[in-house]
Amino acid sequence: MASQPKVTDTFWRRYMDVVRDEVIPYQWEALNDRVEGAAKSHAIENIRIAAGLAEGEFHGFVFQDSDVAKWLEAVAYSLATDPNPELEKTADELIDLLGNAQQEDGYLNTYFTVKEPNSRWTNLRDQHELYCAGHMIEAAVAYYEATGKRKLLDIMCRFADCIDSVFGEEDGKIKGYDGHQEIELALVKLYEVTGNEKYLNLSKFFIDERGKQPHFFDKESEVRGDTKPFWYFGSYKYSQSHLPVREQQEAVGHSVRAMYMYAAMADLAFKTGDDKLKTACKTLWDNVTNKQMYITAGIGSSEFGEAFSFDYDLPNDLCYTETCASIGLVFWAKRMLNLEVNSSYADVMERALYNGTISGMDLDGKKFFYVNPLEVWPEACSRHDKRHVKPVRQMWFNCACCPPNLARLIASIGHYIYTERNDEIFVNLYMGNEAIFDIKDKKVYMNQKTEYPWDGTVSMSVSPEESMKFTIALRIPGWCRNAQLKVNGEKVAIENTVNGYVYLKRTWNPDDQIELILEMPVDRIKAHPSVRENVGKTALQMGPIVYCLEEVDNSPNLPNIFLPKHARLETHFDNELLGGVVVIKAEANRLKESDWGSALYKAADEKYYPHTLTAVPYYAWCNREPGEMLVWMNEK
Amino acid sequence: MASQPKVTDTFWRRYMDVVRDEVIPYQWEALNDRVEGAAKSHAIENIRIAAGLAEGEFHGFVFQDSDVAKWLEAVAYSLATDPNPELEKTADELIDLLGNAQQEDGYLNTYFTVKEPNSRWTNLRDQHELYCAGHMIEAAVAYYEATGKRKLLDIMCRFADCIDSVFGEEDGKIKGYDGHQEIELALVKLYEVTGNEKYLNLSKFFIDERGKQPHFFDKESEVRGDTKPFWYFGSYKYSQSHLPVREQQEAVGHSVRAMYMYAAMADLAFKTGDDKLKTACKTLWDNVTNKQMYITAGIGSSEFGEAFSFDYDLPNDLCYTETCASIGLVFWAKRMLNLEVNSSYADVMERALYNGTISGMDLDGKKFFYVNPLEVWPEACSRHDKRHVKPVRQMWFNCACCPPNLARLIASIGHYIYTERNDEIFVNLYMGNEAIFDIKDKKVYMNQKTEYPWDGTVSMSVSPEESMKFTIALRIPGWCRNAQLKVNGEKVAIENTVNGYVYLKRTWNPDDQIELILEMPVDRIKAHPSVRENVGKTALQMGPIVYCLEEVDNSPNLPNIFLPKHARLETHFDNELLGGVVVIKAEANRLKESDWGSALYKAADEKYYPHTLTAVPYYAWCNREPGEMLVWMNEK
Structure with missing residues (x-):
């Protein structure tokens, strides 16, 4: 695709405006501890201290940096669609600050720099060190793509190089991986934007290493002298490192970690053609979506460990169904579509986008759910075993992962509409947008109009620079039992869908019109x-x-x-x-x-x-x- | 009543045999750490150490003594109905041992004697010091009544005197009470058997003092230098000491504590004619049984705090419904019947006896449930929030309160059949038994025969020593919509029940026959x-x-x-x-x-x-x- 589609959709544009006008400014204030009555984030102050521009102690979670990264990533997507010089200036200054906080050798993490400078890479299991790096890499890639500015990308390439010098199969390197997956998918993005295979290989190394025996987390604990059994039932299922990833058949443990890992696995299967990895992705997809997913596309049936529990265990009032987990499911679904176009991935992606993700935020973008239950009796939230279920959205969380995650998802919603493959354009989602594709070195302009999700009528104009043959494949949603399709006013049979998509392979001429009516009872x-x-x-x-x-x-x-x-x-x-x-x-x-x-x-x-x-x-x-x-x- | 009725009932006699033949011997082995594979109790060893007959450390819970007390109480009831010289000898030796463990001043508690001799009475909130005393007093009373032997009774009178010298309103005495109610009802029993009003007054003191402000547990914590907020939501609701007892209107907190306290309140209201206390008892009864009780008479909807939650919150799979709590409900119901004969108390008592109490034990008396859920999906017991729900009964618990509690209940089941009031005999429960009453200084022999609970036909013979007028009142259970009653073959109308009892006030002659048919669809x-x-x-x-x-x-x-x-x-x-x-x-x-x-x-x-x-x-x-x-x- 030439660039991110311009979203003109009534439904999503409203959310994007809210993210631009409310969430991003509010979160910037929060990250700077300027919101009265909200829990202090200290995230920017941590960076200032690490950069030597302020004195003081590190405060917050060990992964506090990731809130800044997710905010920056959301800003990048927002700038891509809604230029805003003032916001861009704020972001540039933040990037300068991050540059100052980066250490000589490329290392960048405020917790370890400020609080435990001598403990780098000693507790991958718990300390989110590579996780934070991953989020900052994602931000760097997004910011580069949005603005063309390389500074953060260069910073993060240096950090990725530093990581690459520390981790790997070679003697003297750590044969380990992070307790919270995230860097794996980020490195694939870094590879895509830089073309540097080192990053792809490093991602693959982390994925391949995971779950091998003797277990890295055991070895690492032993070095630390930590003999306590791991808190999660004594099991590394928590971080999906209980088995080598290709042997995993059921979704277990912390659901956000699982989603980020499965997304990276799908990426790597796609990029490397690894069939075993592809099979594992499909098996896990089947397990998650056919055995462990709520109807809202919420996942994580258990508060303990913010985790999956087991097949068909889907209590409506005890669930965790973290906003971030549904967001992660969207990330994974998008990558599964790259691996294999099939509407079952897009169906779940759509289910998550219209339900379990955006339920995490109020319509004004001012309050957030971390947990998205399917049944709430406010009085019962006083029960100790339901205390994680809040009956109303909260201002800002102590562990504020969900709000910025939602901001970056919504700000980049246009990325999820289409999947491209050679000279095929797959329309996964129906939402008003204007997109430009490069097909056979020519531009193809597409303009989608719809009042979705309230009405199933979708109009699309297709305008290649010049007439040419290519395929537009339209998803017929799983929920739709009757659809009608016309191209330039002529009815097209839709009986022969392939994996849930109607393939329109034909010569397209400027200003061709597609009309799709999805019956929506x-x-x-x-x-x-x-x-x-x-x-x-x-x-x-x-x-x-x-x-x-x-x-x-x-x-x-x-x-x-x-x-x-x-x-x-x-x-x-x-x-x-x-x-x-x-x-x-x-x-x-x-x-x-x-x-x-x-x-x-x-x-x-x-x-x-x-x-x-x-x-x-x-x-x-x-x-x-x-x-x-x-x-x-x-x-x- | 002249003595405990002799239970001849098919249903209950089987349970009593199991308690006599299995539970009591097994628990004795367990208390002596002679059961292979079971968690070590160390309870008897603690007493031997306290008595100076062994060396070593105290092991187990701070309330380990109470397991011994409950066992001894069960033994007493069993000996009363099933004499067993060998068992009595074992009990006598244990009592000798307890005598040796008693301190000069009458104090008797192995935890404090062995482990913290200088910390007596410094943490009433948490340390179960008076709770253990209460259980041992109950054992002493039961053993005296069963065997006529005074030794343990004397030991416990000395300890009660010691407690009375420490607690009270007088200057220099502790104005406090135990975190776990139990001694209150025990002291009433001690008063009943000794006639010494000091014990009744001490019980009343503990009940009256509870919940007063400034709060005793706060003052006590301050002396200890303990500034942590109380773990149960920071609230003394846990131990029903959040309010003076007469102001309490809803059952809150730890359900066993609540039951023991309400039982003592009913006792004191009965003995002292305290109307405010009676009103509180009735209000709490209404709350528990009409808003917070499972159909099995299980109580305690929440694992956290083993506690009540709130009105109508009765989840079937998350409940705690501890065996001991239902047992406590039986204790309370029996005392409410003393306070005011009403079948609503007996209905709940019966519901508890046939459901939520005995469900705690398998039919062989070898395994026990602590938690009695109403819905079990064994796989779901692996969830962290349902880990308290065991899908199968366990051998012996780390905290082994329920098995001996059930043993003492079953062994004394005959105590619950009748309530006496002047020249009135109230038949609360239908079960085969032979009982002797003293009415107007004459003996009245009653013999009940029934295949209850499988058949609602009950035959009773009533034989006063000589013809005389008195009342036999028969409970018509709440579940029964059609009943027929005959006295000596003549039909008696049962339309005019008073509080659920049919009053047969008449001149009874030797060998009169009552036949009651309770329709039982x-x-x-x-x-x-x-x-x-x-x-x-x-x-x-x-x-x-x-x-x-x-x-x-x-x-x-x-x-x-x-x-x-x-x-x-x-x-x-x-x-x-x-x-x-x-x-x-x-x-x-x-x-x-x-x-x-x-x-x-x-x-x-x-x-x-x-x-x-x-x-x-x-x-x-x-x-x-x-x-x-x-x-x-x-x-x-």
């Missing part, structure tokens, strides 16, 4: 019968949007609402509500409490009363009065 | 609509017995079984099964997994297949092959 979704939590329950979904019930619309005790099996599901677009959403209404029944009496248990028939159920998009919940929320509702 | 029980967990679900109950589904009878994935609303519930008594139980069968429907495919979510109608559901008594679950278990089943 409200569906009653059922979960696999092995998901014990959801037996007898249904979730409403329209197009890619998962719906939920909120107390503010339905009054308290949402589980006592029963949706009759054949109740008509009415929809209307409410422009005033939640930034403009389609609302679902249905005549439901509700358990009557008023004449039950005080007995806790009795042999009685339940009585019901009619209730007009109102469902709103899950991603937009908790933007009005706080209260209960429920995705999976009882059905009768 | 299988009921589909519903939970209050505010119990979100159980909406759309039903539990089966026959008489006092709550039923459950087990994997061994129904194959895996129990939540996918739907009991049709009008399915016939067939019962049959299976003499071979689980020691002889009534089994419930019904034609149910089950979600079909086989043709669902691999998709985790889809817009599809569920398919069902017929399944003959088998339900067995909850208390007897996990006595065959381990697996899933479910009380609240889906209904359609």
Whole structure:
């Protein structure tokens, strides 16, 4: 692609504006400790201290630098679509500061520079040293691509060279890897932008080394004299280093780490043609998306370890479903599409983008969920085992990984629309955008218009510089059972999809028109019968949007609402509500409490009363009065 | 009552035999560290060390002595009904040993004597010092009543005198109380058996002092220099000392502590006529039994703090529902019946006795549940937040409070059958027994025969020494909607129950016969609509017995079984099964997994297949092959 598509979409442009106008400025204030009442970040101050420009102690998490990196990466994507000289100046100054904080040998990490200068590379398992490097590399690549400025890229190449001199198979080098995967995918990006194979090989080294026996983390612990069993059930499943990656068949452990690793594995399988790695990616994809994923594309069923638990264990109220994990799932899905175009990857990517990722932020971009539950009873959040579930979004987190991660995802949303392969353009996502492709050394202009996700009509104009033959493949979403397609007004059969895509291989002429109508009824979704939590329950979904019930619309005790099996599901677009959403209404029944009496248990028939159920998009919940929320509702 | 009724009941006699033949001997071995493979108790060794008869360190919990006390109490009850000279000799020797371990001033606690001799009474909040004393007092009272031997009673009177010299309102005395209530109810027993009002007053002092401000635990912590906030959400709700007891309206905190305290409050309200205390007892009773109790009479919805959570929060899979807590509920109920005869107390007592208490032990008396969940998916017990839920009973616990507590309850089960008040005999429970009452200085012999809980027919013969007028009041259980009553073959109307009891006030002659037939169909029980967990679900109950589904009878994935609303519930008594139980069968429907495919979510109608559901008594679950278990089943 010639450049990132220009997103003109109503739905996503609003989010991008929020990120540009609210999230990025707010987070900059937060990183600089200028937000009253919010937990101090100290992240910029740490860099100033490391750069010798301030005195003081390091404060914050060992991975505090990564917040700055993710912010910078979000800024880069935002500048690419919305130039802003003042913001760019702020970023340039920050990059100068990072340059000053870089050590003689290229090393750059404020925690170790300020707090433990003699302990570099001694605790890869816990200390996020390469993780932070990875995020800063991603920022450097994005900033270079957005602005053409090499300074941060050069800084990070120097650091990557430093890392390469320390890690590797050669004698005297550390045969290890980070406890929190991230640098692996970052090095692939660095390789892509620099063309330097050293970075690709270093990424491959980290992936190949992972999980080998004797275990690196054991050896490393022994050197440190640390004899405690690892806190996560004594198992390195936590960091997916329990087995060599090619032998892994089930998603385990910390879900964000898993996503970043699987993304890197997909990258490497694609770049190196490693079939075993590809097979592992597909096996793991199948496990995550068919056994361990919530309907919102939330992942991580367990708070302990922010982790996967086991197949079909998907409790709606105990889940972790971290915003960052769904974001990581998007990263992985995009790379799986490179490896093999298949709508099952794009379906999940779309599910995550419209549900489990953006639910992490309120509509104003001012408050954030770290945990995205599917069922909330605010009172129950006082339980010790549900204390991770916050009933309302929070201002800024102590561990503030999610807000900047979401900012960089939204700011780069255009990257996820298309996949290119030789002279094929795959349209994965439907959103208003203008894109320019290079095909056979010619420009191809594409302009997509749609009111997605509220309406399934998509118009695309295709304008190659001159008439030529190439393929545009359109994804028919998994949720869509009826679609109509026209090219220049002529109906095209869509029976013969290949892996969920309709291939339009033809000679395209300037100003050709594609019209795709995806029928978008409200569906009653059922979960696999092995998901014990959801037996007898249904979730409403329209197009890619998962719906939920909120107390503010339905009054308290949402589980006592029963949706009759054949109740008509009415929809209307409410422009005033939640930034403009389609609302679902249905005549439901509700358990009557008023004449039950005080007995806790009795042999009685339940009585019901009619209730007009109102469902709103899950991603937009908790933007009005706080209260209960429920995705999976009882059905009768 | 002249003495403890002689229990002849088929159901309970089997349990009493198990306690006598298995539990008591096994626990003695365990207390003496002679059980291979079990966690070392060290409890007897601690006493030997304290007595100067052995050298070594104290080992175990600070409350290790209480295991010995509870064992001794169980022995006493067992000896009362089943004399056993050898066991009595063992007990006498243990009592001699305890005498040797008692200090000059009467003090008796092996932890402090051996490990922290200079720290007596410095950390009442955490160290269970008075708690252990309480249990030993209960043992002493029971042993005296069973054997007539005063030695342990005298030992414990001396210790109680020592405690009385240390605690009280007078200057120089500690104005405090124990973090774990227990001594309060024990001192009432000591008062009852000795007639010494000092013990009643000391109990009242502890109850009255609790929760006063400035808070004793704060003052005590300050003296120790302990400035950490209390670990339980920083709240003394944990030990029900957050408010003066008369102001408490909701059950909070550690549920066993709560039960022991409420039991003592009921005792004191009864003995002292304190109306405010009585009102508090009734308010708390209403809260516990109508808002915070499982259908099994399990209590404690939260593992953290082994505690109550809040009204209607009754998760079936996350609950704590400790065996000891249900036992405590029985203690409290019995005392509420003294305070005010009302079948609502006896109903709960019965519910606890036939469900949530005895579920804590396998049928052989060899393995024990500490936590009694209402829904078990064994795989899910690997989750960190469900690790307290064991899918199978354990041999002996590190913290072994439940097994000896259950032993003492079962061995004294006869104590719970009747409540006496002047010339009134209240029959609370139906179980085969022979009892002798003193009424107007004459003996009244009662002989109850029944196959309860499997059949609701109860025959009672009443034989006063000579004809006289008095009242026998029979409880009509809350679960019974049709009962028939005959006295000497003549039908007696039972419309006019008073607080759930039919009062038979008449002249009773030798060998009068009462026949009570309690209709005992299988009921589909519903939970209050505010119990979100159980909406759309039903539990089966026959008489006092709550039923459950087990994997061994129904194959895996129990939540996918739907009991049709009008399915016939067939019962049959299976003499071979689980020691002889009534089994419930019904034609149910089950979600079909086989043709669902691999998709985790889809817009599809569920398919069902017929399944003959088998339900067995909850208390007897996990006595065959381990697996899933479910009380609240889906209904359609």
